[in-house]
Structures are given as structure tokens and as C-alpha cells.
Amino acid sequence: MSLDLFAEQDLQQPARVERIGDQAYVLRGFALPALTQLLAALDGVLRQSPLRQMQTPGGFTMSARLSSCGDLGWASDRDGYRYSPVDPLSAQPWPALPAAFLTLARTAAEAAGFNGFVPDACLINSYAPGAKMSLHQDKNERSFTAPIVSISLGLPATFQFGGFQRSAPTQRISLFHGDIVVWGGVDRLRYHGVLPIKPGHHSLLGEQRINITLRQAG
Ligand code: MD3
Numbered sequence: 001m002s003l004d005l006f007a008e009q010d011l012q013q014p015a016r017v018e019r020i021g022d023q024a025y026v027l028r029g030f031a032l033p034a035l036t037q038l039l040a041a042l043d044g045v046l047r048q049s050p051l052r053q054m055q056t057p058g059g060f061t062m063s064a065r066l067s068s069c070g071d072l073g074w075a076s077d078r079d080g081y082r083y084s085p086v087d088p089l090s091a092q093p094w095p096a097l098p099a100a101f102l103t104l105a106r107t108a109a110e111a112a113g114f115n116g117f118v119p120d121a122c123l124i125n126s127y128a129p130g131a132k133m134s135l136h137q138d139k140n141e142r143s144f145t146a147p148i149v150s151i152s153l154g155l156p157a158t159f160q161f162g163g164f165q166r167s168a169p170t171q172r173i174s175l176f177h178g179d180i181v182v183w184g185g186v187d188r189l190r191y192h193g194v195l196p197i198k199p200g201h202h203s204l205l206g207e208q209r210i211n212i213t214l215r216q217a218g
């Protein structure tokens with residue numbers, strides 16, 4: 001792994017805020033100052049709870065690989081799909097939420113107007129080129145008032161930001177290494193997805209896009 005803090009392909013304007021909904025924001029480059037700590041923490045989590053392929057609630061295999069950290073993580077087994085305090089692979093609790101994740105998530109939530117965000121669940125998605133995430137709503141969290149904070153790393157993605165029914169029109173938003181999306185309040189239950197990742201190589205993360213989402217699930 002390169003030791004460059006900012007890979008040349010990631011040089012960009014200072015952090016900019018883009019509003020994509022009444023209570024949804026893209027914070028461009030917001031994760032870049034914390035990148036070294038973020039990647040070290042990510043390595044630690046994934047050594048303890050490796051990325052794995054999961055089934056969707058509809059019985060399909062997801063193309064992105066998934067892991068979790070925090071008090072609750074995403075688990076699927078023959079009983080269904082839910083947040084669980086235990087990683088079914090290790091039969092142990094999920095790795096603790098790293099301080100670097102928590103601090104960045106709280107700072108990003110505040111920058112988007114959500115104070116007092118206390119995430120207890122963190123999902124980590126890894127997309128190889130060609131992997132995607134179909135339009136869905138995140139509605140397995142106990143409360144829909146808390147925001148979700150999403151950190152994008154590695155290869156770029158085209159994010160689909162839809163409405164409150166699957167059939168509603170979607171905006172397409174490009175997300176790059178270091179961008180953070182925060183959405184909550186009236187935008188919390190919007191349909192969203194990720195188009196197939198284009199082939200490419202990222203100098204720090206190789207042939208993948210990583211997305212880290214922090215949530216208040218319990
Ligand atoms: C939802 N992940 O893990 S997060 C998921 O990039 C998930 O890996 C996607 O959906 C990913 O459940 C997208 C980013 C995001 C951004 C803005 C949203 C999700 C949003 C706005 C409204 C609803």
C-alpha cells in the first residue's frame with residue numbers, strides 16, 4: 001500500500017457541501033484528512049471480521065461483499081436478515097467501532113446539521129468492478145430519525161438517489177474516494193442504489209470501491 005496521504009488521482013478542491021435533498025448532503029473530500037487512521041482501522045476490522053458474500057432478503061446473492069463492526073452488524077442466516085450483535089462467521093461479537101470511524105461520522109453528521117449522532121452499527125461494503133447494489137430502502141433500523149453517514153473509498157461509483165417508491169425517478173450522483181454522504185430526516189427512507197462499478201485501479205485500495213455506512217440501528 002502506498003504511503004501517500006493524497007494519491008494524485010484524489011487531489012481536488014477543499015471540502016465542498018452539495019445538497020441533494022432537503023436533509024441529504026454530499027460532503028466532497030470530507031474523509032481525506034482522516035484517511036490514514038481510517039484505512040488502518042478498516043484493516044483491523046476486516047482482519048477480525050472478513051468481507052463475505054451475503055444473500056439478499058429475496059434470496060439472491062449480493063455482488064458486493066459485506067462485513068460489519070460496532071454493537072450491531074448485518075447477518076443473514078436461515079432465520080432471515082437482521083441486525084445481530086454476533087458475527088455468524090466467528091460466533092463472536094463484531095469488532096468494536098473504531099474511534100476514527102466514530103469521530104469522522106459525528107463530525108460529518110454535524111456538518112450536515114445532525115447533532116448528537118451516536119451510531120451503534122457500521123456496515124462495510126466492498127464492490128469489485130461490475131458489482132452493484134439494486135435500488136432499496138434502509139428500513140431495518142429501529143429509528144428513522146437518526147441520519148446515516150456513508151463514507152466512499154477507492155474506485156468511483158454512480159450513486160442512484162430516488163424517491164419514496166421504487167418506481168420514482170432517480171438522480172445519479174458520482175461519488176469519489178473520500179466523499180461522505182449524510183442523509184436523514186425527510187430523506188431517510190428514499191430508495192437508493194449503486195450502478196455497476198466500472199473497471200479501474202485505485203492507488204490505495206486497488207480494484208475495489210469500499211463504502212462504510214454508520215447507523216443508529218438499535
Ligand atoms: C440512502 N450502500 O449499505 S450508501 C447500504 O454506496 C447502501 O454502498 C450504498 O445503500 C453504498 O445500505 C449507498 C450512500 C447513500 C447516500 C445517500 C442516500 C444512501 C442513501 C440518500 C437517501 C437514502
Ligand code: FE
Nearest residue numbers: 136137138192
Ligand atoms: Fe442502503
